[in-house]
Amino acid sequence: MEQINKWLARLKIAHKLILSSVVFALPIAILLYYVTAQYNRGISTCQREIAGTAALEVSPGLLRDLWEVQSRASLANSGATNSSTGLAETRKRIDDAVATLQRGEDLITENLIDRLSGFWRQLEASGSTMTLAEQAALDHQMVETTTQLVLVILDDSSLILDSELHTYYLMNVTGPLLLQSQAALAEAGSVALKAKAQGRRLDARDLTQLQAQCGALVNTIFPRMRYSLETALREDKRLHGTDTSFQKNVPPLFERYVELATQLSLAVSNSSEPASAAIDPGRFVQMASNAEDAGVSLGETSTKELRALLSKRIAEDRRSRSEALLMSLFCVGLAAGVVVIVTGNITRPLNRVVNLTTDIATGKVKEAFDRLKGGEFREFISDEDGGGHARTRDEICKLIGSVSTMTESLNGLLVKVIQACNQVAGSATQMAAAVREVEASVSEQAASTNQVSATSKEIYATVQDLARTMASVTKMASDAANTASGGVNNLNGIRSAIDGLIRSSEAMARTFESINEKTANIDKVITTITKVANRTNLLSLNAAIEAEKAGGKAGGFSVVALEMRRLADQTAVAALDIEKQIREMQQTVREGVSSVESHAQQTQASSTAVTELSSGLGQVIEGTTKLGPQFEAVNSAMQMQSQGAGQIAEAMVNLREAASQTKASLAEFREVAEDLHNAVGELQGEVGRFSTAS
Amino acid sequence: MLLLIFQAGGQTYGLNTREVIEVAPYPVCTPLPHAPAYVAGLATWRGRTVPVIDLSALIDGTPARPLLSTRLLVVEYAMPDGRSHPLGLVAEKAVETIVFEQARHEPQKVKIPDAPYLNGTEQHAGRLVQRLALDELLPASVRDLLFPESEAE
Numbered sequence: 001m002e003q004i005n006k007w008l009a010r011l012k013i014a015h016k017l018i019l020s021s022v023v024f025a026l027p028i029a030i031l032l033y034y035v036t037a038q039y040n041r042g043i044s045t046c047q048r049e050i051a052g053t054a055a056l057e058v059s060p061g062l063l064r065d066l067w068e069v070q071s072r073a074s075l076a077n078s079g080a081t082n083s084s085t086g087l088a089e090t091r092k093r094i095d096d097a098v099a100t101l102q103r104g105e106d107l108i109t110e111n112l113i114d115r116l117s118g119f120w121r122q123l124e125a126s127g128s129t130m131t132l133a134e135q136a137a138l139d140h141q142m143v144e145t146t147t148q149l150v151l152v153i154l155d156d157s158s159l160i161l162d163s164e165l166h167t168y169y170l171m172n173v174t175g176p177l178l179l180q181s182q183a184a185l186a187e188a189g190s191v192a193l194k195a196k197a198q199g200r201r202l203d204a205r206d207l208t209q210l211q212a213q214c215g216a217l218v219n220t221i222f223p224r225m226r227y228s229l230e231t232a233l234r235e236d237k238r239l240h241g242t243d244t245s246f247q248k249n250v251p252p253l254f255e256r257y258v259e260l261a262t263q264l265s266l267a268v269s270n271s272s273e274p275a276s277a278a279i280d281p282g283r284f285v286q287m288a289s290n291a292e293d294a295g296v297s298l299g300e301t302s303t304k305e306l307r308a309l310l311s312k313r314i315a316e317d318r319r320s321r322s323e324a325l326l327m328s329l330f331c332v333g334l335a336a337g338v339v340v341i342v343t344g345n346i347t348r349p350l351n352r353v354v355n356l357t358t359d360i361a362t363g364k365v366k367e368a369f370d371r372l373k374g375g376e377f378r379e380f381i382s383d384e385d386g387g388g389h390a391r392t393r394d395e396i397c398k399l400i401g402s403v404s405t406m407t408e409s410l411n412g413l414l415v416k417v418i419q420a421c422n423q424v425a426g427s428a429t430q431m432a433a434a435v436r437e438v439e440a441s442v443s444e445q446a447a448s449t450n451q452v453s454a455t456s457k458e459i460y461a462t463v464q465d466l467a468r469t470m471a472s473v474t475k476m477a478s479d480a481a482n483t484a485s486g487g488v489n490n491l492n493g494i495r496s497a498i499d500g501l502i503r504s505s506e507a508m509a510r511t512f513e514s515i516n517e518k519t520a521n522i523d524k525v526i527t528t529i530t531k532v533a534n535r536t537n538l539l540s541l542n543a544a545i546e547a548e549k550a551g552g553k554a555g556g557f558s559v560v561a562l563e564m565r566r567l568a569d570q571t572a573v574a575a576l577d578i579e580k581q582i583r584e585m586q587q588t589v590r591e592g593v594s595s596v597e598s599h600a601q602q603t604q605a606s607s608t609a610v611t612e613l614s615s616g617l618g619q620v621i622e623g624t625t626k627l628g629p630q631f632e633a634v635n636s637a638m639q640m641q642s643q644g645a646g647q648i649a650e651a652m653v654n655l656r657e658a659a660s661q662t663k664a665s666l667a668e669f670r671e672v673a674e675d676l677h678n679a680v681g682e683l684q685g686e687v688g689r690f691s692t693a694s
Numbered sequence: 695m696l697l698l699i700f701q702a703g704g705q706t707y708g709l710n711t712r713e714v715i716e717v718a719p720y721p722v723c724t725p726l727p728h729a730p731a732y733v734a735g736l737a738t739w740r741g742r743t744v745p746v747i748d749l750s751a752l753i754d755g756t757p758a759r760p761l762l763s764t765r766l767l768v769v770e771y772a773m774p775d776g777r778s779h780p781l782g783l784v785a786e787k788a789v790e791t792i793v794f795e796q797a798r799h800e801p802q803k804v805k806i807p808d809a810p811y812l813n814g815t816e817q818h819a820g821r822l823v824q825r826l827a828l829d830e831l832l833p834a835s836v837r838d839l840l841f842p843e844s845e846a847e
Binding site: 323336530532538541542545548549569 | 696700711712717789831
């Protein structure tokens with residue numbers, strides 16, 4: 001069941017409607033099938049009966065001929081001469097009848113007809129070889145077989161349930177009842193024929209037989225035939241009206257048949273009187289033969305009518321079948337058309353609503369709103385149709401109305417939400433900025449507080465140090481006053497010593513000047529020596545080269561050249577050493593001169609300083625003696641300041657703690673504000689998916 | 695055998711004194727424009743103009759410093775065609791000659807394409823002296839530049 005539901009959920013509405021229509025069309029189709037099958041069955045039955053009536057048509061004649069053959073055979077055997085005149089004709093008729101039966105045979109009647117034709121061939125082939133009794137027996141068997149054939153054909157026609165009962169009754173008349181009456185007439189005729197053949201009058205036993213046959217005919221068979229025929233006529237009248245060939249042709253033939261048979265019966269019953277004992281059997285034979293002929297013609301006519309009726313029935317059945325088919329197809333087609341129209345009527349607005357809601361779902365609220373405002377759904381929403389009449393609104397119209405209202409509400413809601421979002425976002429941003437500013441201020445304040453605290457601690461320490469220093473300064477000041485008075489006397493001795501120092505320095509500077517000049521002279525001499533040594537080296541090199549070129553001839557010369565070069569090299573090295581020492585000495589002298597000059601300047605400065613110090617010390621002594629009481633006042637103020645600085649430091653510590661707490665609170669607040677900002681941002685993002693018509 | 699030794703780039707090199715005509719003081723050289731860097735220019739020697747090659751520039755890539763010990767070695771430069779010309783070579787620390795035995799000469803083992811003039815080594819007082827082959831000193835282009843064929847002597 002769940003799977004069926006799932007499967008149904010996957011189908012569109014149009015498909016569901018079509019499915020329902022198919023489900024409803026199915027019984028119609030089955031019903032149609034059965035109706036058609038029934039018609040077909042009736043038609044095939046009728047066709048089989050038409051085939052069967054071929055046997056019915058020939059069987060009364062066949063029976064009569066068979067009787068005649070039998071009678072003529074018995075007549076021939078008893079010596080009658082004129083009996084063979086009509087025999088060949090009769091035999092030919094029997095041949096035709098058997099051939100007709102064989103042509104019309106089917107599965108059911110096949111055996112019987114084969115047997116019948118077998119008997120007939122046996123009888124024909126026998127000729128005069130067979131005894132009369134044997135021929136009579138074969139003949140009788142043929143009669144039996146024919147009767148059986150007719151009954152089989154009639155039994156096979158199961159039309160008893162059919163509404164058109166007249167065919168059944170007519171068949172009853174044409175078949176068994178007519179056979180019975182013909183058999184009775186034939187029996188009566190054969191009794192009379194035997195008597196005629198023997199050339200005697202009818203005796204009492206013959207009459208009794210004739211009476212029995214005629215009585216059965218008139219009292220039993222004819223009323224049944226009449227009843228059946230009347231019923232058949234009534235039904236025919238009811239079904240086909242009063243003016244049919246059946247109603248015209250059959251009753252007169254039947255009346256004639258009844259009349260002839262009744263005449264025979266009357267003649268038989270009259271001849272039973274003792275007064276009319278002498279009755280010619282030939283008259284009975286003739287009467288019976290006449291009645292039989294009438295029966296044969298009745299059978300042929302009624303069979304023809306029956307066939308016509310059956311053909312009519314087939315035609316009617318076919319027409320009814322076609323009508324049923326056409327009507328059913330028309331109904332199905334009509335239903336299909338209605339289904340298509342209804343499906344379109346349902347799915348078309350639904351699809352548009354689906355498009356609309358899809359737009360809303362994907363955020364195109366503005367487009368959806370515009371479409372609604374543009375009157376796309378006016379035909380569904382409005383309460384009046386085109387003619388100004390109030391219209392009944394179906395579920396889809398109600399749905400569209402609801403969607404329309406919903407879209408308008410949604411649009412309004414979204415507009416409000418977006419406005420609110422924007423406001424809240426702005427507020428959140430401002431709040432966050434404000435909180436950041438406040439936090440920064442608090443941080444700065446905390447930093448300032450820390451600085452102030454540190455500074456106050458430094459002040460405290462400095463004041464403490466200062467206080468201690470002041471105490472020692474006070475003491476030192478009083479000591480200095482005492483010492484200074486002694487120092488002034490010593491300074492005068494120092495000044496006279498410095499003057500002596502200045503004079504000796506000036507003498508030293510002059511000595512260095514003279515040394516510098518002499519050293520410059522030595523430098524010139526050294527340069528000259530170096531040049532000479534260089535030339536000597538060159539000379540010795542060339543001499544050595546020349547000596548080498550001269551080879552052994554200049555052995556002593558090369559030694560001299562080598563010695564000369566060695567001497568020159570030593571000279572050059574010595575000159576270089578002297579030059580180096582001279583240069584170092586010159587450097588030393590220059591440094592000595594400059595140091596003497598700076599020494600003289602310093603000495604001069606010392607002399608000036610000593611003079612200033614001497615006058616300053618006097619003032620110091622005078623001032624120091626005044627300082628003592630002032631130092632005391634400063635010292636006490638310092639103590640007070642020190643205490644104040646300690647208190648400031650403690651207060652600053654408290655302030656710093658409070659600031660850090662404030663900072664923590666502000667941080668939390670900022671987080672909250674940022675959360676709010678983020679949340680509003682997300683909300684805006686969500687709402688931003690929807691375009692709105694404002 | 696007597697070698698005149700000098701220094702270039704801190705290393706000691708030697709020239710056979712048989713190829714040396716004279717050792718002269720550091721000359722005043724007139725530069726030749728667009729000549730290779732090691733061609734110091736033209737100098738006057740005994741009234742003649744001779745081309746001058748800076749050996750420090752040639753071997754070490756730095757020009758010789760103008761010191762007292764930096765001198766002009768005038769050599770007899772033998773050309774492949776049999777001619778010979780006086781050629782000036784400027785060398786630093788050219789103040790000494792050394793006697794070598796020919797038997798202790800070691801031929802050149804490492805051939806350097808850019809320095810074809812190296813001609814084996816000698817040992818003297820614990821130091822290596824690389825001998826120069828005068829005929830390989832100049833590449834053919836510079837030789838043809840300095841001593842054109844038309845200048846027959």
